[in-house]
Amino acid sequence: MQLHTLDLNFLNTPRAIASYVLVGPESAALIETGPGSCLQTALAGLRHLGIAPADVRDVLVTHIHLDHAGAAGWWARQGATIHVHPLGAPHLIDPSKLLTSAQRIYGDQMDYLWGEFLSAPVERVHIVNDGDTITAAGVEISAIETTGHARHHHTYRIGDIAFTGDSAGIRLPGSEYAVVPAPPPEFDLEAWEATVSRLAALDLKTIYPTHFGAVNDPAEHFRRYAPLVRECAEFIRARMEQGLTRDPIVEQYGAWHEERAEAAGLNAAMREHYNRVFNPDMGVDGIMRYWGKRKG
Numbered sequence: 001m002q003l004h005t006l007d008l009n010f011l012n013t014p015r016a017i018a019s020y021v022l023v024g025p026e027s028a029a030l031i032e033t034g035p036g037s038c039l040q041t042a043l044a045g046l047r048h049l050g051i052a053p054a055d056v057r058d059v060l061v062t063h064i065h066l067d068h069a070g071a072a073g074w075w076a077r078q079g080a081t082i083h084v085h086p087l088g089a090p091h092l093i094d095p096s097k098l099l100t101s102a103q104r105i106y107g108d109q110m111d112y113l114w115g116e117f118l119s120a121p122v123e124r125v126h127i128v129n130d131g132d133t134i135t136a137a138g139v140e141i142s143a144i145e146t147t148g149h150a151r152h153h154h155t156y157r158i159g160d161i162a163f164t165g166d167s168a169g170i171r172l173p174g175s176e177y178a179v180v181p182a183p184p185p186e187f188d189l190e191a192w193e194a195t196v197s198r199l200a201a202l203d204l205k206t207i208y209p210t211h212f213g214a215v216n217d218p219a220e221h222f223r224r225y226a227p228l229v230r231e232c233a234e235f236i237r238a239r240m241e242q243g244l245t246r247d248p249i250v251e252q253y254g255a256w257h258e259e260r261a262e263a264a265g266l267n268a269a270m271r272e273h274y275n276r277v278f279n280p281d282m283g284v285d286g287i288m289r290y291w292g293k294r295k296g
């Protein structure tokens with residue numbers, strides 16, 4: 001099996017969203033499709049590898065957020081089997097609810113950002129439960145439920161490597177700095193802490209976050225990442241307890257991230273790259289919602 005990283009060049013930003021290609025003796029598989037807006041880039045990347053759409057028999061999505069699974073319906077309509085968490089499957093078959101809630105966040109930017117999100121024919125959707133094994137591109141891939149970022153999140157492991165979606169956070173090439181993507185409505189601190197422990201215990205050699213590319217020091221990454229999820233959540237809780245509303249929290253949370261990035265030694269270009277890929281404002285909404293629910 002060969003593994004390739006496709007850079008989907010999301011909104012002309014390289015190294016923002018990856019799709020991983022597994023090439024086996026008889027077929028290929030994708031892990032993550034990227035959004036519909038990146039489909040042509042994905043197809044061009046595959047063509048460059050000598051892979052036709054019909055060669056892609058299996059598509060695994062870590063979760064159904066638009067940047068990870070937006071083009072899954074298109075692939076399903078080409079005949080690929082889409083492997084997905086049980087809580088994600090209904091939204092691939094009927095994306096209307098998912099799209100309505102995304103529309104509330106992105107408004108008239110929806111199409112520009114995400115392109116078309118086609119429904120997947122039900123017979124092309126294969127539900128994968130925690131611990132299940134799939135054979136795709138000639139290799140065995142096991143699903144590990146990794147919630148916290150979303151309730152419908154799996155990590156896919158092949159031997160000592162794993163495709164972590166968003167569950168190991170966002171870490172961009174050329175830095176050790178990581179950030180916590182915590183969009184509403186499913187951020188869950190305890191679940192995410194359990195996920196990081198679970199991933200760390202796998203003793204992996206390399207992980208492949210969707211944002212972006214190989215991380216070759218997973219043990220060290222998880223050691224730093226585990227407390228960070230709580231730190232982000234507590235940063236916001238403390239300000240909620242002071243009676244601050246969303247906007248000042250957004251401002252302070254953004255400023256704190258700038259400080260963290262600088263303290264981590266990121267140069268201006270790297271900080272700019274992180275700012276293009278990661279939106280801390282959304283984390284404020286996700287984490288405030290989490291604490292609000294806990295209180296109520």
Ligand SMILES: [Zn+2]
Nearest residue numbers: 063065149166
């Ligand atoms: Zn996500």
